[in-house]
Amino acid sequence: MATARKGRELFTILETSADAESSTVCDSQDSPLNLSADVKWFEIPYRKPDSDEEDDDDEHDEEEYAEDCYYSSSTNCSDTASNDSDIDFSDFEEEEHRSFFSFEEDSDSDCTSADFWGEPDQVIAIEPFSADSGPQHSLGDDADTRDYFRILFPDSLFEHMVEQTNKYALYRQRRSGKSDPHWHPTDIREMTAYFGLNILMGINQLPDTGMYWASDIFIGNAGFKKTMTARRFEKLTQYLQLCDRETEPVRGERGYDALFKIRPLLDVVETSMWDAYTPNRCLTIDKSAIVMKGRFSPTQYMPSKPLSKGLTVWMLCDSRTGYCHRAKMYIGKPGEDEVAASLGHRVVTSLVRGLERQYHHLFMDGFFTSVPLLQRLLRDGLYACGPTQPGRKGYPEVLRPRNVGKLSQGEFYQCQRGNLVATVTRDVKVVNCLSTNSAPGIVGISPARQPDADGDGEGDGVNGSSSGVSFGVPRPLPLLLYQENMKGVDLCDQLRECYQVGRPCKKWWRYFLWFYVNLCIVDAYVILRESRGGAPPPGFSGKQFTQRHFRVRLAQQLIGDYQGARGMERAARKRHADSPIEYGHRLERMSERSRRCRNCTNKGLRHESVFGCKICNVHLCRGGCFSEFHK
Numbered sequence: 196m197a198t199a200r201k202g203r204e205l206f207t208i209l210e211t212s213a214d215a216e217s218s219t220v221c222d223s224q225d226s227p228l229n230l231s232a233d234v235k236w237f238e239i240p241y242r243k244p245d246s247d248e249e250d251d252d253d254e255h256d257e258e259e260y261a262e263d264c265y266y267s268s269s270t271n272c273s274d275t276a277s278n279d280s281d282i283d284f285s286d287f288e289e290e291e292h293r294s295f296f297s298f299e300e301d302s303d304s305d306c307t308s309a310d311f312w313g314e315p316d317q318v319i320a321i322e323p324f325s326a327d328s329g330p331q332h333s334l335g336d337d338a339d340t341r342d343y344f345r346i347l348f349p350d351s352l353f354e355h356m357v358e359q360t361n362k363y364a365l366y367r368q369r370r371s372g373k374s375d376p377h378w379h380p381t382d383i384r385e386m387t388a389y390f391g392l393n394i395l396m397g398i399n400q401l402p403d404t405g406m407y408w409a410s411d412i413f414i415g416n417a418g419f420k421k422t423m424t425a426r427r428f429e430k431l432t433q434y435l436q437l438c439d440r441e442t443e444p445v446r447g448e449r450g451y452d453a454l455f456k457i458r459p460l461l462d463v464v465e466t467s468m469w470d471a472y473t474p475n476r477c478l479t480i481d482k483s484a485i486v487m488k489g490r491f492s493p494t495q496y497m498p499s500k501p502l503s504k505g506l507t508v509w510m511l512c513d514s515r516t517g518y519c520h521r522a523k524m525y526i527g528k529p530g531e532d533e534v535a536a537s538l539g540h541r542v543v544t545s546l547v548r549g550l551e552r553q554y555h556h557l558f559m560d561g562f563f564t565s566v567p568l569l570q571r572l573l574r575d576g577l578y579a580c581g582p583t584q585p586g587r588k589g590y591p592e593v594l595r596p597r598n599v600g601k602l603s604q605g606e607f608y609q610c611q612r613g614n615l616v617a618t619v620t621r622d623v624k625v626v627n628c629l630s631t632n633s634a635p636g637i638v639g640i641s642p643a644r645q646p647d648a649d650g651d652g653e654g655d656g657v658n659g660s661s662s663g664v665s666f667g668v669p670r671p672l673p674l675l676l677y678q679e680n681m682k683g684v685d686l687c688d689q690l691r692e693c694y695q696v697g698r699p700c701k702k703w704w705r706y707f708l709w710f711y712v713n714l715c716i717v718d719a720y721v722i723l724r725e726s727r728g729g730a731p732p733p734g735f736s737g738k739q740f741t742q743r744h745f746r747v748r749l750a751q752q753l754i755g756d757y758q759g760a761r762g763m764e765r766a767a768r769k770r771h772a773d774s775p776i777e778y779g780h781r782l783e784r785m786s787e788r789s790r791r792c793r794n795c796t797n798k799g800l801r802h803e804s805v806f807g808c809k810i811c812n813v814h815l816c817r818g819g820c821f822s823e824f825h826k
Contacts, residue, residue, distance in 0.1 A: 306566045306589030312610040312617065315635030319614045321578065322554040324476040330722045331473055339732045340745055341752040343723045347467045347715040350383070355459055356437060357386050363436035377812075378430050384757050388422055389431050390712070391753030394746055395419075397694035397713075404428070404698055409797045410824060423759040426812065432698075437708065454524065456704040457711075464711050468718060469520055469549070472725075477514035479683030480546055480559045482507060483522075485710050486699075506706060510684050511546040514558065517686030518721045519714055521546050524707065539563035544571070552576035556632050558681045564629050566590060566615070573614055578632035580673050581681075585619070585627045594619045594627070605669040609635045618671050630673035637672040690717045694746055720745045780810045782821045794820040 305311065334342055361380045368374050392407075399416065401407060408425035409415040419428075437459050444451045452458060485506040507525035512518060523542060543563050547555075557572065557579040564581035566589030572579050585595045591610040592598065599608060599619055607620030614631040670678075696716070697709030720742050723732065731740035732748070789803040793813040807814035808821065815821050 306570070311589070312591045312593070312612055315609040315611040315616065317611050317613065317635075319616070319631075319634050321614075321632060322576070324554045324556075326473070326553045328473045328475040330726045331471060332722070332726070334726070336727075337733055339734070339752065340719070340723065340749040343719040343726075344715065344749055346471050346722065347464065347719055348712065349463065349467065352460065352463055353383050353386050353390075356435065357381055357383050359436040359438060359459075360386070360431070360434050363440055364434040366440055367434065375430075377426055378434065381431060384755070385423070385431070385759065388754045388757040389428065391750040392419060392422060392428065393697050393709070393712075394694075394716070394750040394753070396698065397696045398743065398746060398750075400695075405796065410794070410826075411797065418754075421758055422754055424812075427759055432700075435705075437704070454704075454707075457707045460708060460711055464715060465521065468522075468715070471718065472513075472518050472520065472722060474511075474520055474550065474555060475513050475515060476554075477556045477558065477680045477683075478520070478547075479512050479514045479681055480543060480557060480563060481510060481512075481681070481684035482560060482562065483510050483684060483688055484508065485706050506703075508710070509542045509546065510687065512683030512687045513721075514680040514683040516721050516725065517683055517690060518718055519687050522711075522714065537565070539565065540568050540571070543568060547572070547575075547577060550575075550577060554578065556580070556676075556680070558677055558683075560681075566629065569615060569629055569631050573631050578614070578630075580630035580632055580676050581628070582677065583627050583629050590627070590629075591617050596625070607638075607669075607671050609671070611635050616673065618673050620671055620674060622668060622670060622674065626674060628671070628673045628677065630676070633672040633676055638669045639672065639675045640669050687714075687717060690720070690742055693742065716746060716749065717742075719749075780808050780825060782806055782815065782817065783809060785809065785814055790814040792816045792820055794824040797824075 332343075332346055334346075364375070364378050364380075368378075395418075396404075396407070399407075401414070405425055406414050407416045407419040408428075438456050443455055454461065485508060509523045509525070510519050511521040513520070523545060539562050543557075543559065547557065553576065555577055557577055559579060559581035561582040561584065564579070564583040565587050569579050583590065594608055594610060594617055602619070602621035602625060604621050607618055609619075610617045616630050616633060616635050618626075618628045618630070618635075620626055620628070691713050694713075695709075696713045697705065723745065724740075729740075731737065731744075735744065735748070737744065784805055785807040786805060789805045790807075792800075792802045792804050792815050793807075793811075794815055795802040802816050804814050804816045804820075806817050808825075811824075813824070815824055
């Protein structure tokens, strides 16, 4: 035990090294919260400075008793343990409640005052999480992928898109002053088939959309050709719409909404995502990104990120399953009424709205974590943990780099105020952390392997065992909890990025549309997996039902037996392609204006012609392109 450096003897701060493991190791079954069983624990008992050793013996005995029974049980953040508390304080429950509510009363005090932080010797109080959690639906055992997807993306959205797409096509034609001869109104069957094709494009990825309809048997897709023509797919993409463009308010007008173009989608999907799955105990809040190639003012340039240019999305996800409960878009700087609170504070409070007094555990990125935010969450009955910057408001002055100095690996210092614990430690690098769900002084050591001296990676010991020595770096409890539970958004991103939905375009709102469609697919897959306990839906004959199987099955059910009129005609033409002229296909003048030859385009060439085939409704060069295209 060491006192704070540079003469600050007010704080008694703990430090440890790996040598202490041999004498104070706790059993792995006593490890708290959602941590792996191979983590070894030992507790550093608090001992007051010499100047304070004249305290009463009764107070000293009471403190030793609290330390002995502090971690009397351990639980997991999964559904099976959601009704258990992280820490069992059955022996001194009244003391806990007094500590908890006393912290609530003074949590509004100035966190920058000199007497705000104290020594890390206080008992923290963590209320048990007892809320119901998991999927919330009434589907039976015979439900299939489309039924689970319909929970999050109902058929009413497809009906709305059909209505607005038909209205937008008429709107565009009135504005241009001429009709579109290649457009006819769509319906819900065609719209669902269109979305099914977009889902399949994320699985069978090709560089260009037109390649799915290529005549080359090694590139073209027979299922796409059978469902609808390439021209029809392009027209649906061109006129696809979610809102009434004629009533869209202009910037500066009353009722202006930056997300007006996708507002009908957000109103439905955000509610369905929140209602379909009740949050578990451990939740993750982190930033994600949407790749953006169009022009949109909120697009951010982030050179240090893998996606250097994109749209920022903040997500609230389940730490274990990756289910996304909420997603908030960054649409630019806040208004005058929102400037008072920091951006991170506003994002977190909006994401967790509705979870008050349910005692969830939130694990956040360093962008959000601050002393005022953790105080606010604790008042609302929410515990939190996450790294932070030492220069943030309220962070203990004694734990800042200029006062702590250079730390060795595994060394840490802590300060405390009620449930709020500030920690600075060195793992791979120096980490500053704030938490309200972990006790000070509890250290875990995760076993690791030291490589053998010769570096050949082969075992040199008896029975082929490696000569590497087992060792571990001590980590404070807040850091271990953060490492184990800060993976919810990453899991969601991994599932979402495997198979993209939709194609790049210049319209910014399309990226949001396909992002939410993809997110609904991931959430529906998680609900199916959780509801059926990993068992596949009825009719699936494979051994393991993965996300890829879910997407293929969903796309097939969205398409169904739909075949556009031109698709059925083209299928008949392909069956009789030996003599195209016999079935009415002939080369003739199509229009006065030349257009790109479809056969040359399929081969990556650019030639234009006024001639073509009226049956196929394509332009073709005079010469070999006509016969080559029909073969």
